[in-house]
Amino acid sequence: MTEKILLSTVIVVVVFLILVLVWFLFRKQRPGKKKTPYIEALNAIISGDMKTALQKLRETVHIDSHNVDAYLKLGNLLRQSGDIERALKVHKSLTVRPLSSRQRTEVLKALACDYLEARKFDKARSSVQEILSQERKELWALETLLSIHEETSEWDDACDTLKQIQKLQGQRDDVLLALYKVCAGKTLDEKGDHHRARLKYKEALRIDARCTPAYLSLGDSYVSEQRLTDAIGYWKKLIEVTPEHAFLTFERLEKAHFELGDFGSMVRIYQDLINRRPNDLRALFAFVRIKEKMGDVDEALALCHQALEKEPQCLDAQWCLVKCYHARGDDARAIEYALNLEKEFKRKQPFRCSQCGFQSQEPLWRCPQCKQWRTFV
Numbered sequence: 001m002t003e004k005i006l007l008s009t010v011i012v013v014v015v016f017l018i019l020v021l022v023w024f025l026f027r028k029q030r031p032g033k034k035k036t037p038y039i040e041a042l043n044a045i046i047s048g049d050m051k052t053a054l055q056k057l058r059e060t061v062h063i064d065s066h067n068v069d070a071y072l073k074l075g076n077l078l079r080q081s082g083d084i085e086r087a088l089k090v091h092k093s094l095t096v097r098p099l100s101s102r103q104r105t106e107v108l109k110a111l112a113c114d115y116l117e118a119r120k121f122d123k124a125r126s127s128v129q130e131i132l133s134q135e136r137k138e139l140w141a142l143e144t145l146l147s148i149h150e151e152t153s154e155w156d157d158a159c160d161t162l163k164q165i166q167k168l169q170g171q172r173d174d175v176l177l178a179l180y181k182v183c184a185g186k187t188l189d190e191k192g193d194h195h196r197a198r199l200k201y202k203e204a205l206r207i208d209a210r211c212t213p214a215y216l217s218l219g220d221s222y223v224s225e226q227r228l229t230d231a232i233g234y235w236k237k238l239i240e241v242t243p244e245h246a247f248l249t250f251e252r253l254e255k256a257h258f259e260l261g262d263f264g265s266m267v268r269i270y271q272d273l274i275n276r277r278p279n280d281l282r283a284l285f286a287f288v289r290i291k292e293k294m295g296d297v298d299e300a301l302a303l304c305h306q307a308l309e310k311e312p313q314c315l316d317a318q319w320c321l322v323k324c325y326h327a328r329g330d331d332a333r334a335i336e337y338a339l340n341l342e343k344e345f346k347r348k349q350p351f352r353c354s355q356c357g358f359q360s361q362e363p364l365w366r367c368p369q370c371k372q373w374r375t376f377v
């Protein structure tokens with residue numbers, strides 16, 4: 001009898017243990033056994049379901065008002081959905097709490113992003129500077145500070161911040177530094193402070209001797225004070241240093257020389273340039289135009305045909321031909337080339353930003369649309 005009791009006790013214990021084991025295994029296999037609203041929110045963020053994420057984050061902070069990360073994410077989502085006011089309210093409410101240093105940095109970053117989105121640059125700057133006062137090598141903060149300087153046209157500060165970033169990254173980008181100096185100069189020129197503006201352009205050239213816009217702006221700045229000879233000097237220097245951008249000076253040089261009554265100098269400038277760069281079609285056409293203006297039609301015609309052999313679709317050369325044949329009285333040929341021009345005009349591609357596609361007739365060093373530097377091709 002006792003044996004029977006013992007056996008049934010053993011069986012009961014074994015069955016119980018098996019049941020416990022099965023229950024345990026079953027529990028382990030169910031994924032996310034504790035699906036809290038916070039986990040659901042994180043999953044929704046990952047899958048891009050912002051509406052659910054917002055709802056679940058609200059639930060989370062309602063249940064657990066100590067979950068700082070949930071508040072941070074809630075604010076960030078509000079900002080992304082365009083509700084900057086409420087994003088700021090959520091993030092600001094965190095600043096009065098006791099926070100770890102990591103959390104404090106995250107809150108300040110979130111606030112900086114909110115203020116940037118609201119275009120409140122002074123406040124964004126304060127948040128970023130607070131991060132930097134704790135950790136002056138915080139790369140994100142430095143890069144954000146740089147974009148604030150760009151937005152607010154604080155170009156000298158932009159230079160200093162860029163230098164700090166480059167030091168951290170072990171890189172050097174003199175081209176961008178020089179462009180910042182040019183921007184600083186332009187701001188001064190606009191205010192009528194031409195002398196200090198030119199000091200900035202010269203600083204730019206000391207950083208990057210091939211900084212085309214610095215030469216251009218130096219000349220323009222001298223022109224605003226009627227110092228045409230000085231202006232011409234810098235534009236000629238541009239042709240010498242960066243002949244591939246010489247065409248940017250053509251109109252300026254022609255105007256200045258014309259005002260000085262020395263148009264003949266242009267012939268020499270173009271001739272020198274063509275000698276140095278025989279394939280520079282822009283220089284060739286400018287030369288043809290001058291020749292044509294001076295009545296030297298036959299030489300102009302010969303140069304046009306020479307240019308068209310190199311680039312048959314060239315608009316400038318065809319336009320020159322129209323004018324040259326007309327000047328010679330051969331209007332039938334002039335009309336023939338004129339009718340061809342429209343076709344070619346449609347094909348002509350201007351300069352284009354490789355980031356956003358913005359088009360311009362001139363190469364730009366900073367895209368006015370997407371604000372990226374050196375994206376023009």
Ligand SMILES: [Zn+2]
Nearest residue numbers: 353356367370
């Ligand atoms: Zn662009």
